[in-house]
Amino acid sequence: MKCQNVKRMAVVFLAAIAFCATALCGGLYAGEISLDLPPLNEGPEGFAGLKWGDPADKLDDYIMLNEGESGGSELYIVHGDGRTWEGFAVDEIGFSFRRNQLVMVRLSLAGSVKSDDVRERAVKKYAEPSLENQRGGGVSYVWNDNDLGVIITLHPSKRPEVFLMNHTLARALSM
Numbered sequence: 001m002k003c004q005n006v007k008r009m010a011v012v013f014l015a016a017i018a019f020c021a022t023a024l025c026g027g028l029y030a031g032e033i034s035l036d037l038p039p040l041n042e043g044p045e046g047f048a049g050l051k052w053g054d055p056a057d058k059l060d061d062y063i064m065l066n067e068g069e070s071g072g073s074e075l076y077i078v079h080g081d082g083r084t085w086e087g088f089a090v091d092e093i094g095f096s097f098r099r100n101q102l103v104m105v106r107l108s109l110a111g112s113v114k115s116d117d118v119r120e121r122a123v124k125k126y127a128e129p130s131l132e133n134q135r136g137g138g139v140s141y142v143w144n145d146n147d148l149g150v151i152i153t154l155h156p157s158k159r160p161e162v163f164l165m166n167h168t169l170a171r172a173l174s175m
Contacts, residue, residue: 040126043148044164047105048083048093052166054102059095073098080110085162086121088113098173104165115154118162122152 046052050059056074065075074097080090085107094106109118119141123129131142138155144167151163 040143040145040148040150042125043145044105044150046102047085047107047164048078050095050102050105052102052169055100056095056097056102062095065094073103074100080108085109086118086125088118088121088160091159098170101169101173102166103170103173104163107162107164109160109162111159113160115156115160118152118154118160122150126150 046054056076059076059078061081062076062078065077076095076097078093078095080092083090083093089110089112090107091110092108094108095102096104096106122141122143126143129141130144131140133140133142136155138153138158140151140153143150147166147168149163149165149167151165153161153163
């Protein structure tokens, strides 16, 4: 019984995170952030062997959080299983598909990862962020260009998170 409650709480927590990421991405597509920027240095091509536009059937060992209806997003959770992002251990991966095509990846980094190290590594890879947003004691750094985006969310009481997305594909599939 206790295990089921923990699983339910985890699913609710993950769904809330996915909702926040979707809302943030929705803001990107609504024009709150200009996407008319120079290309990212080494923009993300996907994650964990999946490329932008790949179908969900390429996933292994996943938990489905939300099955897309009427073209909505399908959300899948996969354990990190030793995967890394820029040398940082990944505890959990959230894959977001629209019309069965990968458009966004959410990475929850290990609790031992230091926020300053994550920001420093991202600045080395992508240059200075195009937007810095402070909210609720945390901060989000956004790197965007016309095609791709990277968002790093750092909060003193939560694990660092990284969102990788393909704007061009997401916009095309939203129409």
